[in-house]
Amino acid sequence: MRTEPKLTRLDRVFARLDREPERPAHIDVPKMSRHRIVLVAATAAFYGAIVWAVVITSWLVRLDWQVMFFRPYQQWSEIHWFVDYYVVLGQRGPTAVMVASWLGWRSWRQHTLRPLLALGVSLLLLNITVGAAKYGMGRLGPHYATIIGSNEMGLGGDIFPSGHTANAVVTWGILAYLASTPRARRWLSAVSAVTSLGVGLATVYLGTHWLSDVLLGWVAGLLIMLALPWFEPLIARAEARIFDLRDRWRSRRSGTASAPVSAPPVVVTPLPADRDDVAARSPRAPAYLAPGPHTARSERTPVTPAGSRRPPHPERLPRGSTSSAHP
Numbered sequence: 001m002r003t004e005p006k007l008t009r010l011d012r013v014f015a016r017l018d019r020e021p022e023r024p025a026h027i028d029v030p031k032m033s034r035h036r037i038v039l040v041a042a043t044a045a046f047y048g049a050i051v052w053a054v055v056i057t058s059w060l061v062r063l064d065w066q067v068m069f070f071r072p073y074q075q076w077s078e079i080h081w082f083v084d085y086y087v088v089l090g091q092r093g094p095t096a097v098m099v100a101s102w103l104g105w106r107s108w109r110q111h112t113l114r115p116l117l118a119l120g121v122s123l124l125l126l127n128i129t130v131g132a133a134k135y136g137m138g139r140l141g142p143h144y145a146t147i148i149g150s151n152e153m154g155l156g157g158d159i160f161p162s163g164h165t166a167n168a169v170v171t172w173g174i175l176a177y178l179a180s181t182p183r184a185r186r187w188l189s190a191v192s193a194v195t196s197l198g199v200g201l202a203t204v205y206l207g208t209h210w211l212s213d214v215l216l217g218w219v220a221g222l223l224i225m226l227a228l229p230w231f232e233p234l235i236a237r238a239e240a241r242i243f244d245l246r247d248r249w250r251s252r253r254s255g256t257a258s259a260p261v262s263a264p265p266v267v268v269t270p271l272p273a274d275r276d277d278v279a280a281r282s283p284r285a286p287a288y289l290a291p292g293p294h295t296a297r298s299e300r301t302p303v304t305p306a307g308s309r310r311p312p313h314p315e316r317l318p319r320g321s322t323s324s325a326h327p
Contacts (some may be wrong), residue, residue, distance in 0.1 A: 025087045029114075029236075030177065032229040033114060042135065043219060050216045051137070057151045064210040066141045072205040080298070083202045090164030090199035095171040103178070113239045116179050121231050122170050125224050130166045134158040144205050149176045162217030168196035169221025173277070177225060196221065 018156030053060040064093040073080055088094055096119075103115035139160035153160075168220075172195050176188030209217075 009213060013242060030229045031232075040223065043223045047216065047219045047223060050212060050219065053088065054139070054147045054151050054212050054216075055153060055204075057149070060212050061151045062149070064142075064212050067152065067204060067211050068145075068207065071207070073207060076205075083205050087164065087199060087202040087206065089172075089195060090168040090170075092123075092163075092167050097166065099171050099174065104176070105179075109277060113242060114235060117235045117238055118178060118228065119174050121235060122224055122228055123172055125227075125231075126166060126170050126221070129224065130163055130217070130220050133161055133216075134163065139213075141208075141213075142210060159209055159214050160216060161220045162200055162203060162213040164203050164209070165196055165200035165214050165217030166221035168192075168199040168222075169218055170224055173221065177228060203268050 050060070073083075094187070100116065100119060103119055106115045107113055136158050137156070138154045138156050138235055140146065140155045140157035141159040144157065144234055145152050146155070169192065172192035176185050176192050179185035179188050196218060197214075200209070200218060203209040206213055
């Protein structure tokens with residue numbers, strides 16, 4: 001009786017690292033359902049409400065000043081070193097490299113470019129929307145505030161909404177968006193939400209952002225993730241276009257490598273018929289090529305010449321004979 005070998009945990013890990021023979025069919029693409037459209041509309045309304053609360057200098061701005069005067073980095077100075085490292089989870093460069101490495105491996109393993117293209121589209125939307133809002137509203141940060149109690153809007157700043165918070169939502173949320181199973185999607189969504197909120201609160205602790213900046217940054221990142229299914233047809237067309245260009249390049253490369261290189265045809269120009277030397281020229285005898293292989297001179301059969309090129313001499317004797325008469 002033959003039994004199958006029991007795989008250890010390490011064997012399962014190495015089996016997971018192997019490339020799949022073809023693209024998995026169970027990976028679903030999120031659709032823009034009615035429920036998601038309602039969430040997008042509600043999130044956009046919340047976004048506008050936060051902006052309006054800051055513009056009219058409401059209770060939210062007063063809360064910003066109270067937190068700033070509290071100075072959390074002085075109240076809990078013992079965790080300052082940890083917050084300095086934790087806030088890196090919201091910086092664009094390190095997080096994009098880590099997430100792109102993971103999604104690049106997934107793209108290679110599953111024979112698809114959708115993970116990398118989805119990351120690129122989400123980061124592009126983040127740069128356009130959050131960047132435009134930052135420079136459009138021009139709010140100054142707590143370290144550069146000029147008038148106590150004011151909203152510091154329109155003074156040339158670039159901190160509203162918080163880019164660290166929005167980047168954490170998009171960068172870590174794309175992992176939940178591309179999850180293969182609903183359970184993994186739920187867990188990764190919760191982890192990315194907590195991580196991004198922690199990054200935002202870390203910036204408030206360090207005094208680089210107002211509390212309202214963090215709220216708006218979190219909502220801005222969430223709005224991008226909710227609206228990302230609208231761009232799935234664009235991602236699919238871009239993936240098909242890239243694969244089509246790859247197949248054309250491979251076929252062109254294999255075709256040029258296998259086809260023999262043919263020399264250009266030689267154009268033979270006939271001589272004019274009225275030349276005198278053409279008629280006087282005797283036709284050349286065709287060359288005779290031996291059918292067998294070329295042999296060395298020692299193996300050739302001796303051939304006796306048909307005649308001698310030297311003129312006949314009356315006193316010349318053939319070789320090998322002796323003369324009886326002497327002069």
